[in-house]
Amino acid sequence: MGRDEAALQVSALSKRFGDVVALKDADLHLATGSFHALLGENGAGKSTLARCVIGLVQPDAGRIEIDARERRIGSPKEAHDWGVGMVHQHFSLVPNMTVAENLVTSKFTGSWIIDWRREVRDLDDFCSRMPFTVDLSAPVSSLAAGEKQKVEILKQLFLGHHILILDEPTSVLTLEEADELFGMLRQRTQRGELSVLLITHKLREVFKFAEVVSVLRRGQVVARGSVQEFTSDDLAHHMVGESGLPTVVARENKTAGRTGIQVRDLVVRSDKGIDAVKGADLTVRSGEIVGVAGVSGNGQRELLEVLAGQRQATTGSVEVHGARYHATRHEMLEHGVFFLPEEPLRTASVASMTLAENLAFRGFDQPPLCRRRWVLSRDRMKSRARDLVARYRIKAANVDVPIEQLSGGNVQRTVLARELSAGVQVLVASNPCFGLDVGAVAEIHSQIMAARNRGAAVLMVSEDLDELMALSDRIIVMFEGRFVHEVAAADADLQVIGRHMTGGHHATTS
Amino acid sequence: MMSIEWLSVLLAVFAGAIRASTPFLLISLGECLTEKSGRINVGLEGTLVTGAMAGYAVSYVSGSPWLGVMAAGFAGTSLGLIHGVACSFRRVNDIAVGIALLILGTGLGIFLGKPFIQPQAPLLPAVDLAWWTEVPQIRAALQINPLFVFGIALALAMAWFFANTRPGLIVRAVGDSSAATAALGIRINTVRTLSTAIGGFFAGMGGASLSLFYPGSWHEGLSSGQGLMAVVLVIFARWDPLRCIYAALLFGGAGALGPALQSIGISEGYHLFNAAPYLLTLGIMLFEYSPGRRIGGAPGELTLFR
Numbered sequence: 092m093g094r095d096e097a098a099l100q101v102s103a104l105s106k107r108f109g110d111v112v113a114l115k116d117a118d119l120h121l122a123t124g125s126f127h128a129l130l131g132e133n134g135a136g137k138s139t140l141a142r143c144v145i146g147l148v149q150p151d152a153g154r155i156e157i158d159a160r161e162r163r164i165g166s167p168k169e170a171h172d173w174g175v176g177m178v179h180q181h182f183s184l185v186p187n188m189t190v191a192e193n194l195v196t197s198k199f200t201g202s203w204i205i206d207w208r209r210e211v212r213d214l215d216d217f218c219s220r221m222p223f224t225v226d227l228s229a230p231v232s233s234l235a236a237g238e239k240q241k242v243e244i245l246k247q248l249f250l251g252h253h254i255l256i257l258d259e260p261t262s263v264l265t266l267e268e269a270d271e272l273f274g275m276l277r278q279r280t281q282r283g284e285l286s287v288l289l290i291t292h293k294l295r296e297v298f299k300f301a302e303v304v305s306v307l308r309r310g311q312v313v314a315r316g317s318v319q320e321f322t323s324d325d326l327a328h329h330m331v332g333e334s335g336l337p338t339v340v341a342r343e344n345k346t347a348g349r350t351g352i353q354v355r356d357l358v359v360r361s362d363k364g365i366d367a368v369k370g371a372d373l374t375v376r377s378g379e380i381v382g383v384a385g386v387s388g389n390g391q392r393e394l395l396e397v398l399a400g401q402r403q404a405t406t407g408s409v410e411v412h413g414a415r416y417h418a419t420r421h422e423m424l425e426h427g428v429f430f431l432p433e434e435p436l437r438t439a440s441v442a443s444m445t446l447a448e449n450l451a452f453r454g455f456d457q458p459p460l461c462r463r464r465w466v467l468s469r470d471r472m473k474s475r476a477r478d479l480v481a482r483y484r485i486k487a488a489n490v491d492v493p494i495e496q497l498s499g500g501n502v503q504r505t506v507l508a509r510e511l512s513a514g515v516q517v518l519v520a521s522n523p524c525f526g527l528d529v530g531a532v533a534e535i536h537s538q539i540m541a542a543r544n545r546g547a548a549v550l551m552v553s554e555d556l557d558e559l560m561a562l563s564d565r566i567i568v569m570f571e572g573r574f575v576h577e578v579a580a581a582d583a584d585l586q587v588i589g590r591h592m593t594g595g596h597h598a599t600t601s
Numbered sequence: 602m603m604s605i606e607w608l609s610v611l612l613a614v615f616a617g618a619i620r621a622s623t624p625f626l627l628i629s630l631g632e633c634l635t636e637k638s639g640r641i642n643v644g645l646e647g648t649l650v651t652g653a654m655a656g657y658a659v660s661y662v663s664g665s666p667w668l669g670v671m672a673a674g675f676a677g678t679s680l681g682l683i684h685g686v687a688c689s690f691r692r693v694n695d696i697a698v699g700i701a702l703l704i705l706g707t708g709l710g711i712f713l714g715k716p717f718i719q720p721q722a723p724l725l726p727a728v729d730l731a732w733w734t735e736v737p738q739i740r741a742a743l744q745i746n747p748l749f750v751f752g753i754a755l756a757l758a759m760a761w762f763f764a765n766t767r768p769g770l771i772v773r774a775v776g777d778s779s780a781a782t783a784a785l786g787i788r789i790n791t792v793r794t795l796s797t798a799i800g801g802f803f804a805g806m807g808g809a810s811l812s813l814f815y816p817g818s819w820h821e822g823l824s825s826g827q828g829l830m831a832v833v834l835v836i837f838a839r840w841d842p843l844r845c846i847y848a849a850l851l852f853g854g855a856g857a858l859g860p861a862l863q864s865i866g867i868s869e870g871y872h873l874f875n876a877a878p879y880l881l882t883l884g885i886m887l888f889e890y891s892p893g894r895r896i897g898g899a900p901g902e903l904t905l906f907r
Binding site for chain 2: 183
């Protein structure tokens with residue numbers, strides 16, 4: 092097959108979900124042996140397009156051709172028959188099964204009774220031809236995120252797919268792991284064995300690995316061409332459209348002030364009953380942002396849950412402004428402690444309560460929302476909510492809708508409005524922009540930076556190194572429950588940080 | 602003298618453990634299959650009663666206890682199918698449906714079983730494991746319920762099924778991650794409904810093991826909550842069919858303690874000893890459900906643990 096021949100050709104694909112147009116006459120040409128990036132904001136229709144091709148969603152109109160033959164794809168099984176596979180945004184591995192069991196289960200055909208000796212021999216044989224190794228007998232739940240993603244890709248190659256769709260596969264990987272994976276896939280596309288469609292919003296990956304790029308906006312392809320034809324500004328503008336990108340508030344030069352958060356020798360147990368945080372010491376001063384880097388599952392969540400009052404520490408102490416802190420409502424009010432947690436719909440809102448009620452969680456029992464400490468004023472609650480909705484540009488029909496009906500970005504804005512509108516003195520944020528589009532990210536970054544400039548002590552955990560580099564004054568790396576590396580953001584080296592995130596420091600220090 | 606008495610207590614506990622554990626074993630294996638697929642059926646008490654009644658009735662009418670066992674199984678399958686199909690609709694909660702079926706199954710068994718309280722149906726023949734001895738106590742203790750033997754074989758077969766067959770792996774995958782199995786194009790609701798129906802078959806047989814083996818009869822108080830304990834047994838067995846055998850024997854043995862002690866004249870605390878399985882249940886719940894800790898081996902899709 093020649094290189095210009097289409098492995099996958101999508102023509103005039105359209106799909107509506109109720110009133111929402113997800114795809115509108117979208118066209119895509121994935122040449123055989125190419126590495127093609129599909130860029131777009133959240134809700135631009137990238138995942139819908141991929142799900143149509145893989146057979147999880149049926150398009151309303153349009154044609155899908157695979158290897159120059161028109162195909163109707165009713166299920167992932169049929170997509171597999173034509174050689175198309177997909178690595179999903181969220182892991183599609185079964186956690187309680189081993190790697191080998193996962194790979195064998197994923198085969199679409201086979202006899203009822205499994206001959207494990209033959210299967211394991213075949214798998215070993217297959218893995219010996221792969222650039223990385225995975226322990227076949229390990230349960231998937233024991234693997235780190237990077238290893239899981241490797242198994243996902245291994246699975247696709249094991250199934251013999253020659254067209255691979257990757258839906259934001261690196262959101263859980265370190266920089267080095269991502270580069271290793273894409274490098275391996277790139278080699279295979281160059282040999283013409285594989286055609287890759289990479290769905291992403293990370294421009295770095297597009298410029299480093301892709302040859303061709305298409306940009307989706309509101310369900311339509313608005314730009315396409317060879318990657319060299321574009322600058323990153325071009326691509327960003329194609330993604331967000333005419334409105335353009337809001338600029339991020341600049342960092343004001345100021346010296347850090349009094350101690351905001353002081354954590355001493357903190358030990359915290361995880362859900363599984365093992366120590367997730369193993370003796371952490373940390374100081375965050377007012378007027379600085381301390382960024383905590385690390386692969387998820389190294390104790391960051393447990394650390395923040397202690398600060399938020401969602402989990403008890405085994406030993407150790409937390410002080411805020413020099414006083415012992417137990418995350419009671421009274422202490423939070425007194426010291427101005429606020430939170431931007433990840434998954435805000437689950438961790439910081441009550442899904443079935445209204446937007447106005449959710450916005451009032453911090454102050455519902457304080458005047459002016461409440462009289463004589465007991466009687467709530469719904470009118471004041473609503474008028475304050477309307478004010479916040481306008482100021483933070485929350486898109487909602489009115490303030491009486493349940494918050495679960497809002498889109499992810501608007502839930503995030505709601506929590507942001509609630510947590511940042513009162514006098515913030517200490518702010519704890521966890522992946523505050525996870526899954527948000529470029530515009531919303533710039534806005535949230537601005538708000539966090541503005542809080543810092545006003546003198547708040549900010550502790551921010553993020554898996555996105557670019558975000559940490561852009562916002563932090565200091566960066567601390569967390570690995571296996573300990574802080575293993577600390578550096579001023581101005582002097583930070585991504586390679587060094589990446590090495591510490593994966594435990595590489597053991598090799599250099601011991 | 603004392604030592605012979607204690608030996609007979611031991612023998613009685615052993616015999617009682619096997620006798621009382623047979624319904625526990627079958628019902629926990631049925632629940633194990635259902636839970637492995639990601640749903641909980643708390644209605645097995647109803648299945649047990651319906652199965653006991655259906656088995657006894659068919660054995661009486663047809664004259665064949667084995668036909669009765671099959672009838673009990675199919676009665677359990679019918680209740681399992683109702684559970685499976687009902688839970689396939691969106692926003693239907695498996696625990697709520699289970700409680701409804703618990704009440705339905707118990708009521709149905711008692712209502713339809715009225716005419717069969719008096720007559721004596723033919724019972725299942727015992728498996729005689731005492732060919733090697735003449736001691737009457739040992740001979741009595743080694744008359745084993747054939748459904749107990751079947752249960753042991755079933756546990757071995759299920760362990761093999763989950764590890765070595767494609768359908769077994771698919772059941773486990775569906776129970777652990779519905780997102781993963783949807784991406785494989787597997788119909789999740791079909792797998793779960795089938796698992797609940799087949800699990801219901803085993804639980805129905807558990808009912809027959811109560812009414813169709815010595816000193817079998819059918820009456821309203823036949824099951825004293827054994828079916829409710831299925832969920833606990835499966836947690837205790839950590840969703841492993843082989844460990845269901847140990848769990849069932851432990852619960853059966855605890856239940857046999859009271860009558861065994863009474864047989865040698867120790868009757869103080871008889872009711873306390875009878876409560877042993879329930880105290881054991883409480884103890885296990887307290888031990889296994891400590892806050893802030895997840896139970897190892899639990900299928901990820903179970904509503905109790907999500």
